[in-house]
Amino acid sequence: MKKLLKYLLYLIILIALALFIVGKINTTSFKEGNLKHTQSWQGQFIDIGEETIRYVQKGEGQDILLIHGTPGSIEDWQPIIDSLSTTHRITAFDRPGNGFSTANNYNYTIKENVNMVNMLIHKLVLDSVVIVGHSYGGSIAAHMATTKNDNIKSYIIVASPLYQFKPETLYKMSTLPIIGKGITVLISKTVAQQKIDEGLLNAFGGNKEILTDTFLDIRKQLWSQSKVLYSTSKERMNYANNLKETSENYKNIDQKVSVLYGKNDDKLIQEDCERLHKDVSNSEILVLKNTAHFIQLERTGELLKVIRKYSINQKEPINETSITKEKLFFLKNEIDLPIKKKIYLSTKNEVILFRPSEFNFGKMVEDNQSDALIKLDGNFEKLTNEIVTTFKNNKNVKITISEKDIVAVNNLSDTLYLDTSKHRYGIVINQLESEPVFLKSGISTNDVIYKINKTFNLNQ
Secondary structure (H helix, E strand, O other), X not given: OHHHHHHHHHHHHHHHHHHHHHHHHOHHHHHHOOOOOOOOOOOEEEEEOOEEEEEEEEOOOEEEEEEOOOXXXXXXXXXXXXXXXXXXXXXXXXXXOOOOOOOOOOOOXXXXXXXXXXXXXXXXXXXXXXXXXXXXXXXXXXXXXXXXXXXXXXXEEEOOXXXXXXXXXXXXXXXXXXXXXXXXXXXXHOOHHHHHHHHHHHHOOOOOOOOOXXXXXXXXHHHOOHXXXXXXXXXXXXXXXXXXXXXXXXXXXXXXXXXXXXXXXXXXXXXXXXHHHHHXXXXXXXXXXXXXXXXXXXXXXXXXXXXXXXXXXXXXXXXXXXXXXXXXXXXXXXXXXXOOOOEEEOXXXXXXXXXXXXOOOOOOOOOOOOOOOOOOOOHHHHHHHHHHHHHOOOOOOEEEEEOOOOOEEEOOOXXXXXXXXXXXXXXXXXXXXXXXXXXXXXXXXXXHHHHHHHHOOOOO
């Protein structure tokens, strides 16, 4: 028995030594990452302190700064960047130890992230900034709000732990002294991608519609790096103490704060968001039903409305020839519509692209003048940009883009209605006389453009 225990002890020592060596020989990957930044990845780099930070900056106007969670990257904000960059200057970045940013001398605390954000604001000369933080990024924003900063206009905190956090066992293993980095390398090469799949499915409340192969592949490439796994583990292990320190100062917040969370998100996050709203007098809260953790991807339109509300001095987008925006709306009291909603009068050969909100558009509106309207997601911007680029100089078709709430479209002649919710495109032709035609899920934008040409005989 003693001999067996002796061999067992030797085995444990050998395993620990092996893990220590594995961690040591991968030191560079814990600082710089395993993934090379190629042309297929967006962004440029800026040196801040001892770290090299990847960031994107797009558009002109009011400064909006986006801070992702743990783990996370610029890519988590893509629908927000694409939509707001027509009227604002949007900046997003990979926090230290995430995405393509380094972790050369990173101590994995909220306070250090606050310092990093302040240095980034200074170096990029951002002014009157609206800070938008998701999850861990929202915790950073809350910490920033406790200290008066005249260069920051307001804070938007999205689905964030604010008072409490409980890390999982896997993260505890990765941060063990001596052997933690070796364990992290082992996780990176074995179960990391499976855990990322499971974590994202849980974060989206079991909703697989957004979790396309491309979406998952991007996160697996970025998040399975040893650098990112270790940063996530260290941040989560420090999280509870960081929040305890920060929450003691929430009473000092006097700038505008907006808090958002989904009813399908983690219960502790829901409790924390409600508690912050009660503790901060100058705050607003928005609770979203049927929504989980990634509000910027699940309910892009709702978050955009909050950001626009809190921003100022928007740069108006340029109106291209044959493109109208929010011009042709009128109230229609003769039919039974929800209060303050509008009906749109379409014209001949018109493509209508719009983002309805605050209404359940999942079913057909029971009125012979109405279309089935479904809330749009972030794919709206990509589709809109490509359609506008294709048809902006074509005098035989009109493109109408709207971000106002519509509950019905009155089609007086051939009209093409598109929605991008759940990756479907709804085609409506002479809606008063025929049923809508829905193209199959996942159809390419080129096929939609082909359908537009065919519907209006534009190639003849």
